[in-house]
Amino acid sequence: MPDRPVTACLVVIGNEILSGRTRDANLAYLGARLNDIGVRLMEARVIPDLDEVIVATVNEARRRFTYVFTTGGIGPTHDDITAASIAKAFGVALVQNPEARAILDAHYSPGELNAPRLRMANTPEGATLIENPVSKAPGFQMDNVFVMAGIPEVMQAMFESVVHRLVGGKPLVSRSVTVYLPESKVALGLEALQGRYSDVEMGSYPFNRAGRFGTRLVLRATAAGPLDAAAGELDGLIVELGGEPDWD
C-alpha cells in the first residue's frame, strides 16, 4: 500500500453538461467508489468538446494526479473527439485497435458495422482496452488515464471492470450527522474539536430542506479510533447546544 496519498482527477468532457441541459452523475459515483478503495478524488473538471482544451486538460491532469478518468465523447458521432484528443495528448497516432474491432465485429451483424460504429474501434496507439459489458464499444487506458463513456450506466460498468487495476492507499472512514441547528451555532465548538483532533478532517455543510436550514457535519479519518472518539464528543456538543444529532 502506497505511503503517499493516492489522488485522482475526473475530466468530464461535454458541452451538454456546461450548457446546463444535462446533469453530470459520474462525479458522485466516482468520488464515492474511489474513496472506497483509498483513492482521493482531488479535482473534477468539466470541459467542452474542444480538441485543444481536452489535450491541455488531460496533459495537466495526468502529471498532477495519480489517476485521471475521463467521461464522454467516445461514441460514433462527429462530435466524439475524445480518442483523437487523447492520442494527441500522448503524442501517438490514433489507430484502429484490433481487439476493439473484434469486439464490434462480434457484436454487430454483418453489414451493421457502418463507418460511424467503426470509429468506436479507434484508440491511441498502445492503449489497453476497458471492457464495456453494457453496450460493448470499449473504453481504453493510456498510462494513468482511463477513458470512459459518458452514459452513467456504461461509465459505471467500465469503472468496475478496471477498478482492479488501481492501487489505492488507506481508505477514509467517515461519520456524518445531520442537525437542525444553524452552522454558526456549531462553529465555535466544532473548531475547538478540530483543534483537538488533527487527524480527523471535520467539514460543515449547511443545507436548506423545504425552507428549513440545517447543517451536515462530516468527520473523516484513516483510523476508526480517533474518528469514533471525535464523533462521541461531537454528539455531546450538539446535545449541549440544544440540537438532536441524527447520525447516518
Add this chain to the structure above:
Amino acid sequence: MPDRPVTACLVVIGNEILSGRTRDANLAYLGARLNDIGVRLMEARVIPDLDEVIVATVNEARRRFTYVFTTGGIGPTHDDITAASIAKAFGVALVQNPEARAILDAHYSPGELNAPRLRMANTPEGATLIENPVSKAPGFQMDNVFVMAGIPEVMQAMFESVVHRLVGGKPLVSRSVTVYLPESKVALGLEALQGRYSDVEMGSYPFNRAGRFGTRLVLRATAAGPLDAAAGELDGLIVELGGEPDWD
C-alpha cells in the same frame, strides 16, 4: 455588445462534492442562466477546501475567462476559507467589510452576532458586496470574480442580484430533439448536415432511459435563420431513418 465570445468559469469549492456525498446543483443553473445572457460557461472545476488549490485555481481562471464564479466556503465555520483564499489570490488583506458588518448587525439581535457569524463580514480589501436576499450574509465581487454561497437557493438569489453587472455577447439559441435511434444510425447524416451548416453547432448525446437507448440531438447557433433551417433538415433525416423526432 462585445464582438468576442464572453466566457465564464465556475469554481465549485467543496470536499463534500468531491467525496460524492453531495451533488452539485449550481453548475446546471449557472450554465443555463449564463447562456440566457450570452455568456458561455467554458469550464467548471470542482476543487477541495484547500487554500493553495483555491488560490491557484482562481488565479488561473480569472486570467483565462471573462468571468469567474465560485460557490461554497463562505459560511461561519473553520472550513469556510474561500474569502481568505480569494484575498490571497488577489494579494490583498482580508478585512472586516463595514457594509457587510452593517447587514449582519441589522439581521441579528444584539448578542446573537457571535464570532463565527462575524467571520461572514470578512472580505478581501476592495471587494464589492453581492446581496443575499435569502439568508443575509453577503457574497462579494473582486474584479471579474464573483464569490457566492454553495447552497443552491442562496447561490441562485446571489446570482440574480449581480446578473445586471455582467455584459454578455450574443446569446445562443437552440433546438433539441429526442429520438429512439442509436447514435450510430444518425451519425453519418448528422455529420453531413454539420458540414453544410458551419454556423450551427451540432451535438449528439446518447442516453439510456429505463433500459432504452436513445439520442438527444442539440443544435445551437447565434442566429435563428440557420438554426431553423438545420432543424428542418434534421427532422427530415430522422424520419427518413425511421425515427420519430420528438422536439422540445
